[in-house]
Amino acid sequence: MSLKLGVPSKGRLMEKTFDWFAKRGVTLSRTGSDREYAGAVEGVANMELVLLSAGEIPRELAAGRIHLGVTGTDLVQEKLPRFEQQVESLAKLGFGHADLILAVPQFWLDVDTLDDLDAAASAFRAQHGHRLRIATKYHRLVREFLTDAGVADYQLVDSQGATEGTVKNETAEMVADITSTGETLRANHLKLLADGLVLKSQATLWRSRVAKYRPDEKAALNTLLDLMEGRK
Numbered sequence: 001m002s003l004k005l006g007v008p009s010k011g012r013l014m015e016k017t018f019d020w021f022a023k024r025g026v027t028l029s030r031t032g033s034d035r036e037y038a039g040a041v042e043g044v045a046n047m048e049l050v051l052l053s054a055g056e057i058p059r060e061l062a063a064g065r066i067h068l069g070v071t072g073t074d075l076v077q078e079k080l081p082r083f084e085q086q087v088e089s090l091a092k093l094g095f096g097h098a099d100l101i102l103a104v105p106q107f108w109l110d111v112d113t114l115d116d117l118d119a120a121a122s123a124f125r126a127q128h129g130h131r132l133r134i135a136t137k138y139h140r141l142v143r144e145f146l147t148d149a150g151v152a153d154y155q156l157v158d159s160q161g162a163t164e165g166t167v168k169n170e171t172a173e174m175v176a177d178i179t180s181t182g183e184t185l186r187a188n189h190l191k192l193l194a195d196g197l198v199l200k201s202q203a204t205l206w207r208s209r210v211a212k213y214r215p216d217e218k219a220a221l222n223t224l225l226d227l228m229e230g231r232k
């Protein structure tokens with residue numbers, strides 16, 4: 001049996017993860033055609049690469065189907081209740097930096113803080129007869145954050161992508177989404193709430209606390225940890 005490492009199957013996270021491991025003497029590569037989700041590992045015996053969607057890596061770690069996985073802190077904390085009991089962070093990888101934030105339309109001139117939002121949400125409900133809609137894919141994190149902030153007059157609407165477009169499309173009044181450069185927010189005429197930072201995220205290497213580690217797999221993990229230690 002081999003130590004299974006889950007890595008996002010495409011885009012910026014995959015490439016930077018490959019570079020991060022390469023610097024530690026572990027070569028990860030996609031094999032087969034461009035469209036085939038197969039991978040190979042060189043540099044650590046009995047280690048296997050599993051290419052997965054970034055959003056599914058937390059669940060696979062929690063189910064013990066992979067031993068290690070690379071994905072953002074945001075996705076682990078969103079998808080796994082009491083995540084520390086199910087996974088351990090082995091290393092922050094120093095890329096994939098993104099902030100989960102709350103943003104409202106720029107033309108809401110009197111809404112700049114959570115307190116302003118609370119007032120606006122109550123007024124919105126009174127005026128429209130339904131709660132203000134916040135589009136997001138981060139349901140758990142946003143709910144917890146708003147509960148702590150004392151904001152209650154809202155409803156979440158699910159948005160799995162192009163979230164900033166929901167305001168223009170009139171399926172939501174505001175959004176909770178990841179931002180990095182801020183360009184997508186600006187382009188969609190949205191502004192951050194001053195105290196609306198829900199979470200700071202970055203790509204992280206996680207170890208499953210649930211997976212079984214057979215002797216070969218334990219040996220592979222120790223080899224990898226030694227290589228990582230050498231590069232600190």
Ligand SMILES: Nc1ncnc2c1ncn2[C@@H]1O[C@H](COP(=O)(O)OP(=O)(O)OP(=O)(O)O)[C@@H](O)[C@H]1O
Binds near residue numbers: 055056075180201
């Ligand atoms: N603009 C960005 N800059 C940096 N990191 C980002 C950015 N957008 C998203 N991320 C991070 O990348 C990770 C994967 O994001 P996302 O869930 O959008 O994946 P995806 O590319 O849609 O993949 P999939 O749909 O296959 O899960 C998350 O941890 C997220 O925080």
Ligand SMILES: O=P(O)(O)OC[C@H]1O[C@H](OP(=O)(O)OP(=O)(O)O)[C@H](O)[C@@H]1O
Binds near residue numbers: 163164182
């Ligand atoms: O602050 P910025 O640098 O503009 O980046 C933020 C954007 O990046 C992510 O989207 P992604 O490209 O992953 O597409 P998505 O809408 O499908 O999630 C995120 O959801 C934002 O929309």
